[in-house]
Amino acid sequence: xxxxxxxxxxxxxxxxxxxxxxxxxxxxxxxxxxxxxxxxxxxxxxxxxxxxxxxxxxxxxxxxxxxxxxxxxxxxxxxxxxxxxxxxxxxxxxxxxxxxxxxxxxxxxxxxxxxxxxxxxxxxxxxxxxxxxxxxxxxxxxxxxxxxxxxxxxxxxxxxxxxxxxxxxxxxxxxxxxxxxxxxxxxxxxxxxxxxxxxx
Amino acid sequence: xxxxxxxxxxxxxxxxxxxxxxxxxxxxxxxxxxxxxxxxxxxxxxxxxxxxxxxxxxxxxxxxxxxxxxxxxxxxxxxxxxxxxxxxxxxxxxxxxxxxxxxxxxxxxxxxxxxxxxxxxxxxxxxxxxxxxxxxxxxxxxxxxxxxxxxxxxxxxxxxxxxxxxxxxxxxxxxxxxxxxxxxxxxxxxxxxxxxxxxx
Numbered sequence: 573x574x575x576x577x578x579x580x581x582x583x584x585x586x587x588x589x590x591x592x593x594x595x596x597x598x599x600x601x602x603x604x605x606x607x608x609x610x611x612x613x614x615x616x617x618x619x620x621x622x623x624x625x626x627x628x629x630x631x632x633x634x635x636x637x638x639x640x641x642x643x644x645x646x647x648x649x650x651x652x653x654x655x656x657x658x659x660x661x662x663x664x665x666x667x668x669x670x671x672x673x674x675x676x677x678x679x680x681x682x683x684x685x686x687x688x689x690x691x692x693x694x695x696x697x698x699x700x701x702x703x704x705x706x707x708x709x710x711x712x713x714x715x716x717x718x719x720x721x722x723x724x725x726x727x728x729x730x731x732x733x734x735x736x737x738x739x740x741x742x743x744x745x746x747x748x749x750x751x752x753x754x755x756x757x758x759x760x761x762x763x764x765x766x767x768x769x770x771x772x
Numbered sequence: 773x774x775x776x777x778x779x780x781x782x783x784x785x786x787x788x789x790x791x792x793x794x795x796x797x798x799x800x801x802x803x804x805x806x807x808x809x810x811x812x813x814x815x816x817x818x819x820x821x822x823x824x825x826x827x828x829x830x831x832x833x834x835x836x837x838x839x840x841x842x843x844x845x846x847x848x849x850x851x852x853x854x855x856x857x858x859x860x861x862x863x864x865x866x867x868x869x870x871x872x873x874x875x876x877x878x879x880x881x882x883x884x885x886x887x888x889x890x891x892x893x894x895x896x897x898x899x900x901x902x903x904x905x906x907x908x909x910x911x912x913x914x915x916x917x918x919x920x921x922x923x924x925x926x927x928x929x930x931x932x933x934x935x936x937x938x939x940x941x942x943x944x945x946x947x948x949x950x951x952x953x954x955x956x957x958x959x960x961x962x963x964x965x966x967x968x969x970x971x972x
Binding site: 597 | 775776777778779780782783786787789790791792793797799800801803804805806807810812813814815816817818819820821822823824826827836837838839842843860861862865
């Protein structure tokens, strides 16, 4: 097979580094851009090039922000008595998409992981404790991922925060909505049974 | 749900115009880029921004090219007695990926489509006939898409070329390799039966 023209190959190689894009998808996008109006192509390039300078962590919660405060922290209607702790900004976006949460957030920047050499000092835990010390927060929902590392991080935080009298909770583990029992992994099913709830 | 920070929203909106990328994929890429090294982000932006100026149609076959000639036309080992006609450069790339074709190409720029107002004059048919008139080509494989428009275009080209004594062929229509009869559409199955071949 002859190679693609060099400018296309270079773009394909770059696109392949993005999550969720394989060779076929990268080529499809490259050909699409090769035939797209120059103005559209440049607008995409500029939107990408602008990111490193345009985005900075929110000075309050660590979420990605285009200004000093992220859209959540800038929104005066959010309930500042409930604070949801997440590992990364994309996890925050996932919670936001539910439209079921009206509190604020704190982004840790990851989870404690001895295997990867990430300790509590590498995460935004001190800033979290400082926010809690201000006295406005009554409940902390620790929504780290339901992985070994996320669970360990949640327990670590709970040990730190519970003594201060602030309520610490964790999202329920259980069956996915619309799931079928036979397709659900054993660990999740076991946790769902363990956490079974009465019809009230 | 709070919006994403403006620079991310702008990028997501741009990514959504690309083929094969939905909202979830666009957000995933945007978050990935938000956390990626600035150098990588700029390299991607530059690879995209370079396209409009770096790419031009090959002056011989119309394939996308980074120079005067596309990689195929520049390759002296290709068999110039066989010419494969395709609708678009991405179709050419698909044939190249098979690694089963060693001839050269001609890109029409689309297919005849009265519904979309595309007539023969809008396609690179004159340049094709000029190439054939040079006398080097002995077979033209018309590999337009197996759609109504692609078939119509193939018949149109065959009518023009056959009288000149050049052999005109079309790729076989039939069962996909690895396919199962029950999942193959009726039209394809009918064509496959019609074109059945003996065990020789």
